[in-house]
Amino acid sequence: MINLPSTFRISFRALRVNKMRSALTMLGIIIGVGAVIAMLAVGTGASKKIADQISSMGSNLIMILPGATTAGGVRMGSGTQPTLTMADAEAIRKECPAVQDVAPVLSGVAQVVYGHQNWSTGIVGTYPSMLIVRDWALATGRSFTDQDVKSATKVCLLGQTVVDNLFGDTDPVGQFIRIKNVPFTVTGVLAQKGQSAQGQDQDDTILIPVTTAQKKLFGTSFPGMVRIIMVKAKSTEDLAPAEKQINELLKQRHHIGPKQDNDFTVRNLTQVMQTREESTKVMTLLLGAIASVSLLVGGIGIMNIMLVSVTERTREIGIRMAIGAKTWDIRLQFIIEALTLSLIGGVAGIIFGISGSELISTLAGWTTIISPLSILLAFGFSGMVGIFFGFYPAYKASLLDPIEALRYE
């Protein structure tokens, strides 16, 4: 018959007797558990940051850029030749089954004025579908419509940074601003998105109907040309098929033969980001694994001390056996002692790990996220370490011969 509360009390007392030794043994577990929690927090934080960037970019996003000019054998950079048109965008929307929506972009930088304030920002001429393609919500007001695109209305949606710089506390919806001296009505304000993966402020922008951009702001010698076409695939699985369909369609539309270079580039941004996310996850696992090694070393420390303790307390074991302690009474006593060491170490380690990751995020400025799962994992693992490394010393103690043990000096 085994009495757990009493056994725990006995272990506690035994550990208190050698305070310094117990504390040092625990230190191994404290560092191990702390390291596991802190490393997982750093890794999870990094993953979360990338995941946030993906969702701020717009999920399942594909970008089509114009190709490079080749002039006399000299190939210029990507985007030097305007080859994409509004008609391309329409064709992609209609003919690529894996595509959910399309938004062409005709953009430029312009000075914007409201009252006494002025601000230089990126003007993006596009379709209302831009909000869908980039998963962009409206903070206030309403979006412009397809009708506005058809009739090239002078309306605009403002990014949060523009609002902050031009309006301050005033509600911008319904106000007039001037872009390149052309008056526009503000119909709505875009929800804040924060920084992009490249560190750009995504909120420092104004969206206007693409036709308005062509006719009133960035009139070019190539009517109907756009700078970029943004495409949203129907799902993550549709990303690759959509890429392929767009490539084929544009080759056909641009009359590009099998041996010719494409005059456009299709970039699957989501895939790039997802690859980054995957590698961050692998990194997290790796960090966690390395940290676990220190937990293992802590466990060996426990085993070492427990072996010493069994030898030192041979006589005590003999007395207990003479009085009627059975094999498992003795075993449990030492296993629980090891478990107590590792669990107290575990709790201290959790505190150490949490404050450690706070410190990392303050000092290094990294995002760290402590998941309850990682705490549970580290704590459970430390308990297992205690039982595993406590077992052998306990087993050894239980096999002692009571007569020999009683005689031990």
Added chain:
Amino acid sequence: MAIIETQEITKIYRLGDIKVSALSGVSLTIGKGEFVAVMGPSGSGKSTFMNILGCLDKPTDGKYLLEKIDIGNLERDELAGIRNKKIGFIFQGFNLLPRTSAIENVELPMLYDGISVKDRRQRAMAALKSVGLEGREDHHPNQLSGGQQQRVAIARALVNDAPIILADEPTGNLDSKTSAEIMVLFVKLNTESKITIILVTHENDIAAYSRRTIKFLDGSIVSDEKKVKI
């Protein structure tokens, strides 16, 4: 009514290739309620015999019946159970757990018998009271005199209501006055509680408290005298 019965018990130790015979055919019957002193020079086999009686060791050959139970057939944990319930041990060096209060030392046998915390405390208090240590329950062994420590050990031996007490030179570390006090306590336990007491001693005046004296020499019993009641 025999509480302890041994039949032709032998014990042979192997030290490498050499066989050492510690006991050669000891047959003995001890009745319930007897007070026996076991004497003999060191190496006479009395310690080995006591270890076997205490179920700490098994005989190489022969039979040992404790309350009609054949000890030779029992497993390690079953022997521990017998030691827990049937036998109270008292040692020369007291063998209390250090850094553990008197009452917790006394509670120890009940801990291995699955007795509830409340009952343990109650019975341990009663046992300490019966050996005259009321008010000392929270003292640690190093805060108690030798005589007091031995009383704690006696309380520990009594607490599970064991019918037999095995005492191995219980007064060996005590001065003569304290020794006498302890022996009076043994006599009281024997006469009032009818506990069977078997005690090993070198000293004749200690053996004088008993009512039967068994002398060992070279692994055999050489004399077994019962005192006539005066």
